[in-house]
Amino acid sequence: MTAVRRWCLVAVGVLLLVATPLAVNAWPAGDTEITARQLLDKVQAADDVAYSGYVEAVGGLSLPTTDEFGAVADLFGGASRLRVWWRSDESWRVDRLAASGETDLFHAGDATTTWDYERLTTTATLDALVFLPRTVELLPPRLARLVLTGVRPEEVSRLPAARIAGRTAPGLRLTPSAPQASITRVDLWADAESGLPLRVQVYGNGQGAAPVETSFVQVTLDQPAADVVAFEPPPGSQPRFGGVGSDSLLGHIPAAFESRALAGLPRVGGASPAHLFSRYGRGVTQLLVLALDYDVSEPLRDQLASAAGVVVDDLGSALAAGPLHLRLSPHRHYEPSWLLVGTVDDKTLRRAARTVYGADAAPAGMAS
Incomplete structure (x- = not known):
């Protein structure tokens, strides 16, 4: 085999590796015949689904950058890239990735540990009864659970399916019936097989674009290993106990x-x-x-x-x-x-x- 032929084969192989994920996401979604009520039931029954993957979230909320709400303003006022391993509500890990480092949340039982890569600090906090939102709230399954709490069957309707993270995802639209609502609609798409929410968009009055949108870009529906979500203090870190947490009132x-x-x-x-x-x-x-x-x-x-x-x-x-x-x-x-x-x-x-x-x-x- 000549050198030219070998390099041609390498080039074709690289092209296939790059193009395959794009082609998978570009496949027609192939909508299902599931009704809105059936899809709602399936999504609400997916709380026990374990998963891992990457999430991209975009917030358009203009919150003041005060001492109390600075972290919330940053979270819901810009773009976030998250990496998640979710075993259960009692065992999970969410990393917020940035060019300068990352901030990781490790949750076990009723406590959460925050690892700040830039400051080399770890903070252990008990779950607070009232707390400011954290990165975990931007995960599509968590946000979907929040918005669907107390929903009535007549408030949901079907949306066409979409292809999200390589999976077919039938869509569901929630239109709140309460006259006091400032949210006009919530659109979400869930995995056709498991019911796991893969994308959520929240819309307010008079807003063309969703002020809050979160979506998986990669997802695996398998149980993550226990050691991945277990926190071990890195050498040189400065541990501290935060009681109920600095994000709590x-x-x-x-x-x-x-x-x-x-x-x-x-x-x-x-x-x-x-x-x-x-x-x-x-x-x-x-x-x-x-x-x-x-x-x-x-x-x-x-x-x-x-x-x-x-x-x-x-x-x-x-x-x-x-x-x-x-x-x-x-x-x-x-x-x-x-x-x-x-x-x-x-x-x-x-x-x-x-x-x-x-x-x-x-x-x-x-x-x-």
């Missing part, structure tokens, strides 16, 4: 607002443990009410006052970032400050704020 919440309904939204579940917060709504239309003490509320209020897009009025500081709306009450001496945040429209948030600030229902553990 748990230690700053003195009470919760107690009412069976708020702004036309029903209470979700009973009282939270230790009366830490209250949640209202259904499905993707959710409103969370928290009481913050001075140490958290005042720095947050000061930072919001100078942040872009924040409006200060008689009901405090208000921010709208896509379908997400937030409102922090004005300062009152010897009283908690109220933080209201959720996927409801501004009218609903203002109505809820007037009720909460006016103490139409007494906060647990405090005089009305």
Whole structure:
């Protein structure tokens, strides 16, 4: 065999290696006859599916880069590339990859360890009852579980199938029926065989592009090895224990607002443990009410006052970032400050704020 012929064969081999994944993703999706209700059931039954792979997520939410919300602004305001190994809800690992390094989350039982490659630090935290979103929330299966909680069969319809990460994925559209909703629709595609969500797009009022989109670019539906998700402190790292976690507001919440309904939204579940917060709504239309003490509320209020897009009025500081709306009450001496945040429209948030600030229902553990 001549050298020219050998190099031609090598070139053809390289071309096939490069082109095969592209061709697989370009194959027609071949839609299935599964109904919207059947697909919904299949997706909701896929919580126990183990997997690994790569995820690309894009966020278009313009959140203020305050001390409290800086990490959230970075997470939901730009692009993220994630690598995931998921054995179960109790055992998983998610790496956020960047040019300068990576930040890894290792979860085992009721604790999560964060490994910061750039700072050579490890932080162990207990799962918090109230926490700011982390990279794990951007995984398509996690986001799909969140948006489909409490969904009604009449709120879903079929979308044409797509080819995602080399797999046929029938589509499902959720159109919230609650009049208070700031999310107009959620489109998702799930693996035809397992029901594992592979792509999720969340749309808000008046938005042509999805402010939040996450999708697998590579996925394997096998059980990852246990040693892959187990954390071993690297040599030279600086371990520390973070208690409930720096991404948690748990230690700053003195009470919760107690009412069976708020702004036309029903209470979700009973009282939270230790009366830490209250949640209202259904499905993707959710409103969370928290009481913050001075140490958290005042720095947050000061930072919001100078942040872009924040409006200060008689009901405090208000921010709208896509379908997400937030409102922090004005300062009152010897009283908690109220933080209201959720996927409801501004009218609903203002109505809820007037009720909460006016103490139409007494906060647990405090005089009305």
